[in-house]
Amino acid sequence: MGTARAATATLPRGSVVARAWAALGDAVAPLSNPAGRPLTRTVKLILDPLVLRPVSNPEFAAGAIAVEHVDALRSRIADAGPVLAATARWFVVLKKERRRQWITDGNPQDLYFQRCFELATGHGPPGPDADRVAASVLAEVHGQGGPTVAGLRDFVTDPANAEELNRQLDAAWAAAGAAANAAADAAVDAAVDVAVDVAVDVARPAVMATDGFLATCAVAPDRALFGELVVGSAGSAGAAELDRPGVALAHGLTDRDRPVRPELGRSASKRNLPKPFDRSVLERLFAPLTMAFGRDGLADVPTLVRREISRSAGAWQLGDEESRLVLLLGRDASAGLVGRPSGAPGTAAARLRSRWEREAYVHRVLRMPSAVPPEVRADVHGVREAYLRRLWVRLHGRELRGEAVAAEQVWDLLDGVLRSVILDQRDRLRSALEREAVA
Amino acid sequence: MKVSRSVEVVVGDWPASPEVAAVVEAAGAVLAWDVLGGGAVPAARVHDPVRAAEWLWEVYGDAADAILGDADDVDVPDVGDWQVRDACRVVAQLNWAEAWWPASAVAGVPALDSGVLGAERAVAVSTVEHVLDDPDAVERALASVVPLDVAASDPGLAALAGRVAALADDYGVVLAPAAVPDRSEFALAAGGADGVGGVTVLSGVSTVDWALVPQGVVDAAAPAEWAVVRRQGSTVLDVSVAAGPRPGRLAARMGEVDVALDVVDGLGRITGSAPVPPAVLLLPPDRRVVTVYAPGFAVPALPEPGAEARRAAIIEYARSRVGSPGATATERTAR
Numbered sequence: 224m225g226t227a228r229a230a231t232a233t234l235p236r237g238s239v240v241a242r243a244w245a246a247l248g249d250a251v252a253p254l255s256n257p258a259g260r261p262l263t264r265t266v267k268l269i270l271d272p273l274v275l276r277p278v279s280n281p282e283f284a285a286g287a288i289a290v291e292h293v294d295a296l297r298s299r300i301a302d303a304g305p306v307l308a309a310t311a312r313w314f315v316v317l318k319k320e321r322r323r324q325w326i327t328d329g330n331p332q333d334l335y336f337q338r339c340f341e342l343a344t345g346h347g348p349p350g351p352d353a354d355r356v357a358a359s360v361l362a363e364v365h366g367q368g369g370p371t372v373a374g375l376r377d378f379v380t381d382p383a384n385a386e387e388l389n390r391q392l393d394a395a396w397a398a399a400g401a402a403a404n405a406a407a408d409a410a411v412d413a414a415v416d417v418a419v420d421v422a423v424d425v426a427r428p429a430v431m432a433t434d435g436f437l438a439t440c441a442v443a444p445d446r447a448l449f450g451e452l453v454v455g456s457a458g459s460a461g462a463a464e465l466d467r468p469g470v471a472l473a474h475g476l477t478d479r480d481r482p483v484r485p486e487l488g489r490s491a492s493k494r495n496l497p498k499p500f501d502r503s504v505l506e507r508l509f510a511p512l513t514m515a516f517g518r519d520g521l522a523d524v525p526t527l528v529r530r531e532i533s534r535s536a537g538a539w540q541l542g543d544e545e546s547r548l549v550l551l552l553g554r555d556a557s558a559g560l561v562g563r564p565s566g567a568p569g570t571a572a573a574r575l576r577s578r579w580e581r582e583a584y585v586h587r588v589l590r591m592p593s594a595v596p597p598e599v600r601a602d603v604h605g606v607r608e609a610y611l612r613r614l615w616v617r618l619h620g621r622e623l624r625g626e627a628v629a630a631e632q633v634w635d636l637l638d639g640v641l642r643s644v645i646l647d648q649r650d651r652l653r654s655a656l657e658r659e660a661v662a
Numbered sequence: 663m664k665v666s667r668s669v670e671v672v673v674g675d676w677p678a679s680p681e682v683a684a685v686v687e688a689a690g691a692v693l694a695w696d697v698l699g700g701g702a703v704p705a706a707r708v709h710d711p712v713r714a715a716e717w718l719w720e721v722y723g724d725a726a727d728a729i730l731g732d733a734d735d736v737d738v739p740d741v742g743d744w745q746v747r748d749a750c751r752v753v754a755q756l757n758w759a760e761a762w763w764p765a766s767a768v769a770g771v772p773a774l775d776s777g778v779l780g781a782e783r784a785v786a787v788s789t790v791e792h793v794l795d796d797p798d799a800v801e802r803a804l805a806s807v808v809p810l811d812v813a814a815s816d817p818g819l820a821a822l823a824g825r826v827a828a829l830a831d832d833y834g835v836v837l838a839p840a841a842v843p844d845r846s847e848f849a850l851a852a853g854g855a856d857g858v859g860g861v862t863v864l865s866g867v868s869t870v871d872w873a874l875v876p877q878g879v880v881d882a883a884a885p886a887e888w889a890v891v892r893r894q895g896s897t898v899l900d901v902s903v904a905a906g907p908r909p910g911r912l913a914a915r916m917g918e919v920d921v922a923l924d925v926v927d928g929l930g931r932i933t934g935s936a937p938v939p940p941a942v943l944l945l946p947p948d949r950r951v952v953t954v955y956a957p958g959f960a961v962p963a964l965p966e967p968g969a970e971a972r973r974a975a976i977i978e979y980a981r982s983r984v985g986s987p988g989a990t991a992t993e994r995t996a997r
Binding site for chain 2: 235236237238256257258259260261262263266285286287318322327328329330331332333334441442568574577581584585587588589590592593594639642646656
């Protein structure tokens with residue numbers, strides 16, 4: 224053990240967990256990677272929420288573990304050894320059954336890890352009836368219960384519903400239009416109040432209000448400030464401009480001069496989805512329904528559609544104030560992606576900017592094109608617009624699954640969206656290159 | 663290793679140019695090996711110490727704390743469990759090989775098999791998943807895997823194919839069923855042998871800057887050959903360059919003139935010619951330079967100083983990797 228460690232008196236949690244995990248031996252190999260470390264999803268879906276539980280044991284949270292807690296963490300994992308070994312065996316059984324049934328839907332780790340842990344806790348290791356149990360778990364996970372794309376399409380295209388749904392859309396949009404000015408004014412007033420409360424410049428209330436949270440959200444998210452911004456409807460206030468000509472367009476959220484009431488829609492395809500505000504109700508709900516993971520959090524089709532109709536008429540065309548706020552935070556933090564760098568070191572804006580600049584270097588190292596092919600140009604030059612679109616889709620998906628965004632999750636979301644935009648650009652550049660080669 | 667601190671924490675000597683840098687994008691840091699340097703321990707640029715702390719010990723052992731503390735020089739222990747670091751190196755090496763491997767018939771560097779590369783990288787990525795920036799890195803790596811054309815005689819490759827299939831199962835990824843078409847077959851028109859006649863007035867050779875053409879399009883070691891020819895009363899610029907394993911359209915620029923190179927001749931060269939104003943003959947020698955580039959990929963630019971010697975060293979290095987037990991399976995089995 225180095226002297227530096229003795230001085231700081233902490234150990235990285237990753238190394239403590241790795242050592243404790245190694246002590247469990249081959250019994251947990253199905254939950255481990257080829258180097259014997261727990262899989263990323265083993266940590267995310269099993270160790271964190273079910274074994275270490277940092278919510279009730281903050282001393283086990285990711286990051287540095289104080290040396291006085293190291294033994295407790297190790298013994299917590301060691302004590303869970305038998306359950307983890309049984310979880311691993313259940314995972315093997317479920318994978319076998321999955322192969323037998325030719326199921327290819329979704330990531331088995333995402334879909335089965337927590338189920339395996341439940342089975343291990345409830346049944347112990349797989350017994351003589353393991354195959355039967357596995358089959359019933361798979362039937363549950365992959366079952367046709369819950370909303371489906373076909374059910375959604377049938378519902379919105381059924382003439383018996385369409386008229387009423389269109390009427391609801393009209394009503395929601397008419398109400399939103401009438402209330403827009405008043406609501407926006409009120410929201411701005413509220414944001415000013417918040418800004419005054421936190422003693423920042425009152426001249427630019429909405430912007431300054433997010434600055435405070437964005438300054439530290441990556442390392443020390445200010446939960447109280449986030450809460451004040453939510454209560455003060457800063458996110459809704461930030462959407463007030465979107466109805467003015469060209470504003471939503473400049474945000475990359477529509478191809479129209481101003482957003483218009485969405486159609487119900489008749490079909491949808493994953494490729495060539497229109498920009499978020501130009502999507503029909505069907506197109507908005509389609510992607511989340513095609514994902515295997517997280518579908519059990521979705522409401523039934525009529526509820527989904529009804530909520531989507533009212534959501535579409537809301538600020539940012541989102542339903543929850545938290546999501547609207549996060550979109551506003553993303554808009555402000557991404558302002559520095561293009562043009563002159565903005566934001567002091569450590570702020571969300573500076574961190575996003577540095578990710579984007581790193582990409583220019585990685586680009587050269589990976590021998591990606593230095594000239595931008597026309598089909599990707601809009602994405603590269605419009606990185607901020609691509610960013611806001613992706614962020615909207617993420618927030619919308621979370622709303623559908625009922626996953627509210629907490630203050631602690633904001634930075635991972637803001638950063639992860641840029642990463643995803645960047646990696647997508649790389650993939651698109653690669654395939655553009657390959658098309659070039661066969662052209 | 664030296665540690666310096668400014669906006670980032672920089673550990674060790676960063677590779678000087680992109681074509682020698684074998685890079686891994688880790689969570690909160692970028693790791694880089696200089697392929698010509700040969701050391702096992704990478705340089706690092708840590709931009710998010712909190713995220714990097716979770717795994718930095720896998721790469722620097724006990725020195726990780728000092729790196730994130732205030733040391734300006736650290737010793738990385740030799741002895742330790744370096745499985746994850748070594749797998750990071752494999753990922754980095756394969757990222758490098760995919761971008762810069764200098765396949766060349768002229769220099770005797772065989773092409774890599776992209777099936778082996780994709781499979782070997784996916785397995786290595788799964789070993790270092792917890793280190794990487796991209797939470798979906800394994801799925802992404804599996805998505806680029808093309809089926810292995812496994813020679814029965816190579817048990818190593820058969821085992822690799824088995825491991826990648828099991829990995830795809832574990833992540834619920836359905837591997838691409840068919841091999842990508844061999845682009846060289848229909849990418850370019852075939853042309854007759856060269857020598858339509860004419861009087862060569864000027865000629866020369868120029869090296870091809872790797873950064874201006876996609877990987878594999880040209881033979882990495884062969885120069886572009888050009889000639890200004892008087893033919894049937896006009897002046898034309900003929901340019902040809904030896905094709906690599908994956909030929910594609912190119913262009914060449916001399917002064918203001920662009921020549922499309924879109925024909926493969928009987929000698930396997932990508933060629934083209936275009937009329938030029940006779941005034942090119944009056945260009946001073948230092949401007950009579952032909953720059954080969956791939957339109958839509960790069961714009962013609964002057965090569966960086968020292969590039970030629972560095973590229974010769976890379977070709978030498980690549981040749982030494984083929985068949986070498988210390989190399990990745992991808993490099994080892996190039997043929």
